[in-house]
Amino acid sequence: MSKFRTYIDEVSDELMNKVSWPTAAELQSSAIVVLVAVVIISLVIFTMDFSSSKIMTLFYSLFHK
16 A cells, blocks of 8 residues: 555656646647647548549449439
8 A cells, every 4th residue: 555655646746846837828829739730631631522522423423324
């Protein structure tokens, strides 16, 4: 049980004293970067899906008249 208590104490010390927590401004700018990246990637995937759907529809319509 003493090993577990030592582990908890060391984890607590590391979280409180050794970890550098980001500021609110840093978190906000990181969140904006992630949001922009998600929107861009979503648009790319949507464009690829939409265009491949149209291409396959055209392809099938040529052979199934």
